[in-house]
Amino acid sequence: MADWIDEEIARHFDAAKARGAAEMEREVLAVAARYDRRHGRVVVDLDNGCVFAFPARQVQGLENATATELADIELVADGYALHWPRINADIRVEGALAGIFGSQKWMQRLAASEAGSKTSAAKTAAARENGKKGGRPKRAA
Helix, strand or coil: CHHHHHHHHHHHHHHHHHHHHHHHHCCCCEEEEEEECCCCEEEEEECCCCEEEEEHHHCCCCCCCCHHHHHCCEEEHHHCEEEECCCCEEEEHHHHHCCCCCCHHHHHHHHHHHHHHCCCHHHHHHHHHHHHCCCCCCCCC
């Protein structure tokens, strides 16, 4: 009986592997998108049945948009991207799913801003020690 199972697996393996590879390469597409004013996030329905949401203000080009501008979302490129026509901003669905909300420079600035606003016991202690030494060193001209 084990031989029969091995033969069946071998017979179907290549086709199953090809189907799996094709599915892995397929990009997820948006089928609908809306702005959730209450939570300040964009909610995207995907073609695989999943729902994804992200903070609108963390997307390059949307950080200063009004709620009315954010609510006007279009699907473009057959669902590969979202477009806000009133402010001419775009984001790829695949990028948003990966947490890429803008250019590399934009993302670094956003991360630095978030990191700088965090507090911890270690940062407090370091600030106190700096204060005892006269504060933050002056920058060289």
